[in-house]
Amino acid sequence: MLLTDILLIFLVTLICVYFFILNSRYLYFKQRGIPSPPHNFFFGHYKSIWSSPLLTHQFQQWTQQFGSIYGLFEGTRPLYVVSDVEFLQEVFIKQFSSFHSRRLPFILQKSAGNKVHLLSANGEKWHRQRHIINPAFTSGKLKLMTSKVHECVDSLVNKLAEHCDQQFNIYLLYKRLTMDVICRCAFGVITDMQNDIENEYFIKAERCVAEDLEKNLLIRLGHLMPWLIPFLTYIMIGQILFKRLMHKFIPSIEEMPRFWLIERLRYLADIRISSSEKSETKHQTDLLQLMLDATTRDQVKDNMAKRLHFDEVITNIYLFMIAGYETTSTALAYSTYILAKEPLIQQKLQREIDQCPESDNEYDRVHNMTYLDWFVREVLRMFPIAPQAMSRECNTTTVVCGHSVELGSVIQPDMLTIHYDPDLWGPEDPKIFLPERHSVPRHPMAFMPFGLGPRSCIGKRFALMEMKMCLVRLLRHYSIYPGDHMEEKFKLKDTLLILQPENVYVEIKKRSL
Numbered sequence: 001m002l003l004t005d006i007l008l009i010f011l012v013t014l015i016c017v018y019f020f021i022l023n024s025r026y027l028y029f030k031q032r033g034i035p036s037p038p039h040n041f042f043f044g045h046y047k048s049i050w051s052s053p054l055l056t057h058q059f060q061q062w063t064q065q066f067g068s069i070y071g072l073f074e075g076t077r078p079l080y081v082v083s084d085v086e087f088l089q090e091v092f093i094k095q096f097s098s099f100h101s102r103r104l105p106f107i108l109q110k111s112a113g114n115k116v117h118l119l120s121a122n123g124e125k126w127h128r129q130r131h132i133i134n135p136a137f138t139s140g141k142l143k144l145m146t147s148k149v150h151e152c153v154d155s156l157v158n159k160l161a162e163h164c165d166q167q168f169n170i171y172l173l174y175k176r177l178t179m180d181v182i183c184r185c186a187f188g189v190i191t192d193m194q195n196d197i198e199n200e201y202f203i204k205a206e207r208c209v210a211e212d213l214e215k216n217l218l219i220r221l222g223h224l225m226p227w228l229i230p231f232l233t234y235i236m237i238g239q240i241l242f243k244r245l246m247h248k249f250i251p252s253i254e255e256m257p258r259f260w261l262i263e264r265l266r267y268l269a270d271i272r273i274s275s276s277e278k279s280e281t282k283h284q285t286d287l288l289q290l291m292l293d294a295t296t297r298d299q300v301k302d303n304m305a306k307r308l309h310f311d312e313v314i315t316n317i318y319l320f321m322i323a324g325y326e327t328t329s330t331a332l333a334y335s336t337y338i339l340a341k342e343p344l345i346q347q348k349l350q351r352e353i354d355q356c357p358e359s360d361n362e363y364d365r366v367h368n369m370t371y372l373d374w375f376v377r378e379v380l381r382m383f384p385i386a387p388q389a390m391s392r393e394c395n396t397t398t399v400v401c402g403h404s405v406e407l408g409s410v411i412q413p414d415m416l417t418i419h420y421d422p423d424l425w426g427p428e429d430p431k432i433f434l435p436e437r438h439s440v441p442r443h444p445m446a447f448m449p450f451g452l453g454p455r456s457c458i459g460k461r462f463a464l465m466e467m468k469m470c471l472v473r474l475l476r477h478y479s480i481y482p483g484d485h486m487e488e489k490f491k492l493k494d495t496l497l498i499l500q501p502e503n504v505y506v507e508i509k510k511r512s513l
C-alpha cells in the first residue's frame with residue numbers, strides 16, 4: 001500500500017512539474033515583449049494552425065492584428081512570424097550561420113548518412129552538397145538543356161491543339177509538362193508522359209507530393225511533445241520498413257512510391273556509370289551526369305571532401321524531381337489564370353513575343369524579353385508558391401534587431417504581407433496586377449518567391465527558363481480566355497510546402513498569325 005502511495009505521489013509530482021515547465025515555456029514571447037495571439041495550453045497555437053483552411057492567409061490576418069513580428073507556439077516551440085524586412089535580412093543573409101536549418105517534419109530531418117538531400121541537410125553537410133551542386137544550375141549548363149525543354153514544350157503545344165476552342169483545366173497539362181521536363185533534364189529519361197496518362201513516373205511522383213506529412217498523427221504528436229521524437233521516429237521508420245518488407249514478400253502489394261522512384265533512379269544511374277566506363281554513350285548534359293562527375297562510392301567526410309556520395313546523388317535527383325515539378329507547374333497555372341483575366345497584359349506580352357527576333361539560343365531569347373520577365377515576377381509576387389518552404393531554425397542563440405532569439409526557435413516569413421506591402425511595392429496599389437512595378441529597384445528583401453540568401457532555391461534559374469519558354473510558345477500560338485467557371489474552380493489550397501489553386505479552367509483560341 002505504502003509503495004503504491006509513494007508511486008502515486010511521484011507520478012502526480014512528475015505530471016505537476018511537467019505542466020509547470022510547459023506553462024513557463026509560454027512566457028517566452030511575453031518576456032521578450034513580443035505580441036502573440038491567445039494560445040491553448042499544451043497545443044499552443046496548433047489548434048488554430050491545424051484548423052485553418054489556408055495557413056498562409058491566417059499568418060497574414062494575424063500580422064494585421066499583431067504587427068510585423070509576433071510569436072506563435074508550435075506546442076511549446078516558439079515560432080516568430082515576421083514581415084519586418086530588416087529582421088529577415090539579418091536572419092536570411094547577415095546571420096545565416098546562426099540560421100542555416102529549415103523547419104521540416106521531424107522524419108525528414110532524421111534521414112541519416114548519405115540519404116540526406118539539400119532540402120533537409122544542415123550545417124557542413126548542406127554546405128558541401130550545395131557547393132558541389134550549384135555549378136549544375138549555372139546559365140551555361142542550363143543553356144545546354146534548352147533543346148530538351150523545347151522538345152517537351154513541343155509536346156505541350158501539340159496537346160493544346162486537342163483542346164482548342166474548348167474549356168479545360170490547363171493545370172493538369174502543365175503538371176505533365178513539368179514532370180516531362182524534369183525527367184529529361186534531371187536524368188535523361190524520355191517518356192510519352194504528356195500523352196500517356198498511365199505513366200508510372202508521373203503517377204508515383206504525384207502520390208509522393210500528395211502525402212502531406214503535417215497531417216500525420218505521429219508528426220503532430222512530435223510537434224506537441226518534442227521529447228517523444230526519438231521514440232516516434234522509431235515507430236515511423238518501423239512502419240516504413242514493414243510496408244517495404246510486405247512488398248518484398250508479397251509483390252502484389254505495391255512498393256511505396258518514394259522508394260519505387262529512388263530504386264528506378266539508382267538503376268538508371270548504375271546503367272549510366274557502367275556504359276560510360278565502357279565508353280558506350282556520349283557524355284550527357286543532364287543534372288544526373290553533372291552530379292555523377294563529382295561522385296564517389298567511398299565514405300564522404302563533410303568538412304574535407306568536395307565530392308558527393310553516390311547515394312546523395314540519387315536522393316538529390318529525387319528531390320529535384322519532386323521540387324521541380326509541382327512548383328513550376330503551379331507557377332504556370334497562376335500565370336495562365338492572370339493571362340485569362342488581363343487581356344490587355346496578354347496582348348502586350350504577345351506583341352513583345354512577336355517582335356523578338358528568333359535566335360539560335362532560346363535561353364538568351366527568352367531572357368531578353370523585359371516585359372515577360374516583369375510579368376513572371378508579378379505573378380510570383382501576387383501568388384508566392386512555396387511560402388512555407390522558407391522557414392529557418394535558430395542554430396545558436398543570438399540577437400536579431402534587438403530581440404534575443406533562442407536556439408531551436410523558428411523564423412517564418414509572412415511572405416504574403418511582404419509581397420502586398422504598399423511601402424515596399426507602391427505607389428500603385430499592390431492588389432493590382434502591374435508588371436511595370438518591377439521596372440524600379442525595390443528593397444532587397446521585398447521579393448522572395450524563391451527564398452533569399454545562401455539557402456535560396458537552387459532551381460530558380462531552371463524554373464524561370466522553363467516557365468518563360470513555355471509561355472512564349474503558348475502565347476505565340478494561342479490566346480487565352482477565362483472558362484465559365486474559372487473563378488469558382490480556382491480555389492487555393494495549402495499542402496506541406498505548396499500554396500496552389502485547385503484548377504485553372506480556361507479556353508484557348510488559335511491566333512491568326
Ligand code: HEM
Binds near residue numbers: 119320389
Ligand atoms: C517556380 C518554381 C519554384 C519556386 C517558386 C521555388 C521556391 C522555392 C523556395 C521558396 C525554396 C526555399 C528557399 C529558402 O529557404 O530560402 C526552395 C528551395 C529549393 N528548391 Fe525551389 N522553387 C521552384 C522551382 C524549383 C526547381 C525547378 C527545382 C529543381 C530543379 C527546385 C529545387 C529546390 C531545392 C533543391 C531547394 C532547397 C535548397 C537548399 O536548401 O539549399 N526548385 N524553392
